[in-house]
Amino acid sequence: MPLRLMSGRRGPAFLAPLPLAAYGLLRLVDGLDGDHGPGLAWNLGHTLFFVGFVLFGVVTFGLRALVPGTTPRGRIAANAATAVSLFGIACFLWVILGDLFADMAAAAPLPEPLEMAGPLAFQLGWLTLLVMLVTATPRLLPAWSPLLVLVGFALFAVDLDLLPLGALLLMAGLAPVARASSAAPRTAV
Numbered sequence: 785m786p787l788r789l790m791s792g793r794r795g796p797a798f799l800a801p802l803p804l805a806a807y808g809l810l811r812l813v814d815g816l817d818g819d820h821g822p823g824l825a826w827n828l829g830h831t832l833f834f835v836g837f838v839l840f841g842v843v844t845f846g847l848r849a850l851v852p853g854t855t856p857r858g859r860i861a862a863n864a865a866t867a868v869s870l871f872g873i874a875c876f877l878w879v880i881l882g883d884l885f886a887d888m889a890a891a892a893p894l895p896e897p898l899e900m901a902g903p904l905a906f907q908l909g910w911l912t913l914l915v916m917l918v919t920a921t922p923r924l925l926p927a928w929s930p931l932l933v934l935v936g937f938a939l940f941a942v943d944l945d946l947l948p949l950g951a952l953l954l955m956a957g958l959a960p961v962a963r964a965s966s967a968a969p970r971t972a973v
Contacts, residue, residue, distance in 0.1 A: 795846075795961075795962050796839045796842045796843050796846065797843050797846060797847075797958045797959075797961035797962055798955060798958060798959055798961075798962055799839065800836060800839035800840050800842070800843050800954075800958070801836065801936075801951040801952070801954040801955040801958065802836070802951070802955070803832040803833065803835045803836035803839065804832075804833065804836040804947065804950075804951040804954070805947070805948045805951035805952060805955075806829070806832045807829040807830070807832045807833040807836065807947065808944075808945075808946075808947025808948035808949075808950075808951060809829075809948050810825045810826075810828055810829030810832065811825075811829050811944065811945070811947060812945060812948075813825045814826050814829060815945075822886075826883075827884065830880055830883050830884050831884070833880050834877060834880045834881070834884070837873050837876045837877055837880065838877070840873055840906070840910075841870060841873050843958070843961075844866055844869045844870055844873065844909070844910065844913070845866070846961070847866075847910070847913040847914065847917070847961065848862055848863070848865075848866040848913060850917055850924060850961070851913060851916045851917060851920070852920050852921075852924075858916070861912070861916070862913065862916060865908075865909045865910075865912035865913045865916070866909065866913065867909075868905045868906075868908060868909035868912075869905065869906050869908075869909025869910050869913070870909070871902070871905050871906075871909075872901075872902045872903060872904070872905030872906025872907070872908075872909060873906055874902075875894060875898050875899070875901070875902020875903070875905070875906070876902060876903065876906065878892075878894045878898075878902075879894050879899065879902070882894065907937045910933065911930055911933065911934060911937075914929055914930035914933060914957075915930050917929075917961075918930060925960050925961065926960055928957075929957045929958070929960050929961070930957065931957070932953045932954070932956050932957030933953070933954055933957035933958065935950075935953050936949075936950040936951065936952075936953030936954040936957065937950070937954075938950075939953065
């Protein structure tokens with residue numbers, strides 16, 4: 785099933801960054817008055833941010849399904865990268881829900897160490913899976929794919945106003961994943 789979900793240009797691998805780009809644009813609109821805060825642009829943007837990260841979860845499973853499981857060490861590494869990435873996605877979703885629902889943020893804030901660890905976990909998990917696809921035999925992704933994703937992640941860290949550009953880099957970096965899903969054999973998790 786994950787391979788079918790990943791195939792074609794319209795699959796989550798290609799489309800998942802779109803809600804993130806839209807969130808970034810709405811964030812810019814929301815900040816035009818000098819303040820980011822609750823309102824239509826804030827709520828719509830964060831809802832799109834949430835949808836984007838749910839799609840990133842789907843993509844994570846699809847990436848894992850593409851990684852060849854030829855050795856026990858390779859399977860363990862791919863499964864660990866998947867788990868780390870999903871942990872990071874869960875942290876993002878928790879924070880986004882807290883941004884959308886102030887009562888939730890007050891009642892169950894994400895612990896501060898996880899606010900730092902979550903994004904790093906997501907990024908490291910994804911980059912590990914992408915590099916595993918680049919180094920697979922036969923190569924399933926071009927070497928530039930994880931590099932574009934890394935640059936996109938770096939832009940997010942530099943300035944949140946760069947979210948739209950970073951999301952476009954993620955989209956470009958993930959575009960070859962759709963082709964790889966049709967070429968790769970299905971692997972066991």
